[in-house]
Amino acid sequence: MLKSLSRTFIVFKLYRGRLILSQVLLLISASSAIGVATLTQTLINEGIIPGNLDVIVDTGLWMAVLALVGGATMAATGALAVFFAQGVAFGLRKYAYDNIQRFSFANFDVLRTGNIMVRLSADVNYVMLAILFMVMLVLYAPFMIVVAFILTAVYAPSTIWILIVASVVVLGFMGLLLPPLVRAYDQRQKRLSDLNDTMQENLAGIRVVKAFVQEDREIEKFHQRAESMRHPSYRAAVRVALMDPILIMITQFFILLALWVGGRQVIEGAGMELGQVVMVVQFLSMVIMPLSTLAIAVPFILRGDTSAQRIFEIIDAEPFVKDKPDAQPLDPEKVKGRVVFENVTFAFRRPDGKLDPPALKNINLTIEPGERVGFLGATGAGKSALINLIPRFYDVTEGRITIDGVDVRDIPQENLRRIVGIALQEALLFRGPIYFNLKFGNPEVHDDVMIEAARAADAFEFIVRLPKQWEAPVARRGYNFSGGQRQRLAIARTLTAQPRVLILDDSTSALDVATEARVQDAIPQFTDNVTTIYVAQRISAVIDLDRIYLLQHGEIIAQGTHEELMKTSPLYQEIYESQLGAGLKPSSREVAS
Numbered sequence: 001m002l003k004s005l006s007r008t009f010i011v012f013k014l015y016r017g018r019l020i021l022s023q024v025l026l027l028i029s030a031s032s033a034i035g036v037a038t039l040t041q042t043l044i045n046e047g048i049i050p051g052n053l054d055v056i057v058d059t060g061l062w063m064a065v066l067a068l069v070g071g072a073t074m075a076a077t078g079a080l081a082v083f084f085a086q087g088v089a090f091g092l093r094k095y096a097y098d099n100i101q102r103f104s105f106a107n108f109d110v111l112r113t114g115n116i117m118v119r120l121s122a123d124v125n126y127v128m129l130a131i132l133f134m135v136m137l138v139l140y141a142p143f144m145i146v147v148a149f150i151l152t153a154v155y156a157p158s159t160i161w162i163l164i165v166a167s168v169v170v171l172g173f174m175g176l177l178l179p180p181l182v183r184a185y186d187q188r189q190k191r192l193s194d195l196n197d198t199m200q201e202n203l204a205g206i207r208v209v210k211a212f213v214q215e216d217r218e219i220e221k222f223h224q225r226a227e228s229m230r231h232p233s234y235r236a237a238v239r240v241a242l243m244d245p246i247l248i249m250i251t252q253f254f255i256l257l258a259l260w261v262g263g264r265q266v267i268e269g270a271g272m273e274l275g276q277v278v279m280v281v282q283f284l285s286m287v288i289m290p291l292s293t294l295a296i297a298v299p300f301i302l303r304g305d306t307s308a309q310r311i312f313e314i315i316d317a318e319p320f321v322k323d324k325p326d327a328q329p330l331d332p333e334k335v336k337g338r339v340v341f342e343n344v345t346f347a348f349r350r351p352d353g354k355l356d357p358p359a360l361k362n363i364n365l366t367i368e369p370g371e372r373v374g375f376l377g378a379t380g381a382g383k384s385a386l387i388n389l390i391p392r393f394y395d396v397t398e399g400r401i402t403i404d405g406v407d408v409r410d411i412p413q414e415n416l417r418r419i420v421g422i423a424l425q426e427a428l429l430f431r432g433p434i435y436f437n438l439k440f441g442n443p444e445v446h447d448d449v450m451i452e453a454a455r456a457a458d459a460f461e462f463i464v465r466l467p468k469q470w471e472a473p474v475a476r477r478g479y480n481f482s483g484g485q486r487q488r489l490a491i492a493r494t495l496t497a498q499p500r501v502l503i504l505d506d507s508t509s510a511l512d513v514a515t516e517a518r519v520q521d522a523i524p525q526f527t528d529n530v531t532t533i534y535v536a537q538r539i540s541a542v543i544d545l546d547r548i549y550l551l552q553h554g555e556i557i558a559q560g561t562h563e564e565l566m567k568t569s570p571l572y573q574e575i576y577e578s579q580l581g582a583g584l585k586p587s588s589r590e591v592a593s
Helices: 003-011 013-048 053-101 105-110 113-120 122-137 140-155 157-204 206-211 215-268 274-316 383-388 413-419 434-438 447-456 460-464 483-496 513-527 562-568 570-579 588-592
Strands: 339-346 360-367 372-376 398-403 420-423 501-505 531-536 547-552 555-560
Touching: 003 013, 003 053, 003 122, 003 274, 013 053, 013 122, 013 140, 013 274, 053 113, 053 122, 053 274, 113 122, 113 157, 113 274, 122 140, 122 274, 140 157, 140 274, 157 215, 157 274, 215 274, 339 383, 360 383, 360 555, 372 383, 383 501, 383 531, 413 420, 420 483, 434 447, 434 483, 447 460, 447 483, 447 513, 483 501, 483 513, 513 531, 547 562, 547 570, 555 562, 555 570, 562 570
Parallel strands: 372 531, 372 547, 420 501, 501 531
Antiparallel strands: 339 360, 339 398, 547 555
């Protein structure tokens, strides 16, 4: 139990000195409280009852000093505990986020965005709260209980059975209440992740929801997720609510019992004095109250342990795509850009670790340096899956892919992705000025390269018309630009990185035919013999390329130039007729003109 939460104390050595100091101060505070309780006996028996003013003053002063020391050290302990807990929270977020940046695409297929957000926010906060309780109680409570038992055995042995019975009752109560509480908290966290996934998906696609007037259905879906979380939350809350009153009742009962037993012995002259009775009551409180506080804290600690486990799942997760220990980088300046697929088969991995049916089957092709080739096919044909294998966003299931004869799995990923640049269909931009976005993949590049890349992507004209031009701000996800402008900025960003293999994954889908033609004409002039791979559903995007591959159900069913495919592939002819029609000219440049 508490394996994951305990691990946080082992991992974060940086804060260990403050943790140790907090525990030393905590023991001083506990000792002061015990000292005050012990001196109560002297104050009553030797001061108040006989009316000895000197003893009352001296003992009272000592008790006041101990109370001040106890209060000061407890306050310092609290400050150190907060510092330690916040340091651990910072470390957990940092380590988890650092590892998330190393994840491959397959990891994000398994761990959903909403799930990750919960772990980095709510779960970290739960861990921080649990650590605060542990720092303040784990050593303090046992120390107080053990010392109280020892002193009771020394000063009032006839009443020690009351402390033993009280401890057994409190521990038995906790044992009955805690297991279902742990299960309720675990279910609550899982349902909270589902709820956050629903919110994240809805907010990311709110424009689609409104476009199709599906607000009511989304509201109903959210209510169902919220309701599923409410039940375990309610069960946990009921048990927590029962704890405090029941523990108070137990405490009051045993205090009355101690007063009754001790009072009888005082009256009967059975060896106890009034001061001892008061001291035993205080010792009883020192046993029951730490146990009660632990009982209240345990649900938070258990919830923190569950959260710590979820966070360490991210920290410990290995990326599905990893560099080989002996991977050797290629010199980008010397890479020619010859890309070869050899008997490549690929299947996506499900969250349970099993593979889906193959998305690509036995792909064999060769793209020569400087060639401009295109992959054409309907949605689900396997186009994006194919090009995602080149920069190793995923690894092949069978076969291999080489660049200039080197297996991509033998090249470090960072080096490989500087060689292979990709502009995705979803043109995601980051908040910041335009120049920051364009230089995102190559921050040190000269401004002249960035400007020429913008020209090649047909973005230069609309950028310089903006009031701040290259300093113009980009809103979250680039929503202050049109879809076509975002795509042109994304293409410019990829060109600015100066890759040797350029992949355009349907990245001109939001452009009109004329703009698309201008971009396709300008890119070869900018890239200068860079191998260029186009992925498209529109035939106008690939019609003028050196070679076109037609994909269907994960297989290459035809390849050749536009003219060759028009003669040999009925499916290509059908796509051409449906998109361009027999009356249109077969060249996108001619269409543009």
